[in-house]
Amino acid sequence: MARKQDDRTRLPGLDEVPVGVTGRPKRDFDEPPVLPGHGPARIISLCNQKGGVGKTTTTINLGAALAGYGRRVLAIDFDPQGALSAGLGVPTHDVTTIYDLLLSGSVNPSDAIQKTSVHNLDIIPANIDLSAAEVHLVNEVAREQILARVLRKVSGDYDVILIDCQPSLGILTVNALTASHGVLIPLECEFFALRGVALLIETIDKVRDRLNPAIELDGILATMFDSRTLHSREVLERVVDAFGDSVLETVIGRTVKFPDASVAGIPITEFAPEHAAAKAYKQAARELIQRGAVA
Template sequence: MARRQGERISLPGLDETPVGPTGREKQDFADPEPLNSHGPARVIALCNQKGGVGKTTTTINLGAALASYGRRVLAIDFDPQGALSAGLGVPTHDVTTIYDLLLSSKVDPMDAVQQTSVEGLDVIPANIDLSAAEVHLVNEVAREQILTRVLRKLTPEYDVILIDCQPSLGILTVNALTAAHGVLIPLECEFFALRGVALLIETIDKVRDRLNPAIELDGILATMYDSRTLHSREVLERVVDAFGDRVLDTVVGRTVKFPDASVAGIPITEFAPEHPAAKAYLSVARELIQRGAVA
């Protein structure tokens, strides 16, 4: 049969909808509109009780990506290891840290804010002193709400505050969840990382029930994904089956560029802006804005 003029040719494979790593239709998130004003900030805790899943890497690079879209971002280092502070190249000793703010209401939180090399991205550092905070806070009245008090003076100045939590479900993490409007869970595409997510979500539910009724799960971000391995693909498939649309469409791949950028003390969006990992975090920022997790 002769083809009519202008008729589209259908070829196998060309008419299929592109599918992303999550098994859903591949999404391209549009660049967000610039903001006309700033504040009050939405507070997002980046939380996972398992270490090494990409919490700090996500805080650094998501913060930088949001800043590149004109958002005023404050990253709070809430881990005694101080990896966030080191990854952004800010000093952690002989300066006011988050530990000082937790222990004394007389310290102005703005005195602890340090600028980074990224325009629009500030940080409150932490060091090993923070490890003593749980001992000091255990006898405090309303100890779960001390970080909430600290953030009251900071939220008017920013559009988003990202809290990089330590890998535990202790009183510091509970403080972060009590102060947060939303939670973003970075999840390494590895079986043992998957096992702990249900426990973390149970903890979030308890905080919602007892301390912070407004807290929401903003999403689960798959990190360290390697499409070449069956294990990575199977873990991601199980996460999507279990949590559905709460899993972000954007997936961050495994790359040696992240530790290289950390050594340089700058986000990967500045260190290697054309790298797929940098583009992935820009996509995470656009997706969270589109989902309404960030203004």
């Protein structure tokens, strides 16, 4: 039986301490202070080998929320489907993409950066060409570190770089993890999404051991949560029991506003700024800043 998910619940032995949706004491995350300067960027991969768990939605809206708090954000579309680029309304054809940067050391990363409709949020787009990258990179020397070399050239201009990984654990995802300081795992509150997290954690541990000793797990963000269903509540409880404080207190609910915002090509923080989902992503941004995952 899942624990009761109700803000009015009180923890045993603690008087008048409200409990959040994750079953832990509810905390407030203050609006972050203005940064005195910008860069170098902390690079965060949004990674989960299961598709449809909210990686792209989280990259778009977390990036927009951080940009709204004065952080300079660069989003990297690292999925051949190009959903991140489409979701931010930027062109992906007849432009320089992340594929060009991976395969040619002579292309300047600055030439691939495009502005979005959100102030302080830029993007390096991707298209279907990226699907051929794994084949081309097989015989490259230090192929796992190519993205890291690309991002090194632009990291000084940003406070955070968010990499939207494809739903696999192939060489592109390993490149993203090797380039990153941290990993944020969007996790749909559904049983089959939960099953793959242990494998992803194992992959992160291997990258830490062999390629990138500095990489950290910045957190697990529960997405597509529906408090009306017992299944969602039980999955969230199991995630918190298994991963403890690695699970963010912020939980992203399920809503039809996300696809509506995607069709419009803008983040939900601008499409429906007063909606609960927009407020949740703003809280997620504040929580990550308070955790030290973002400056």
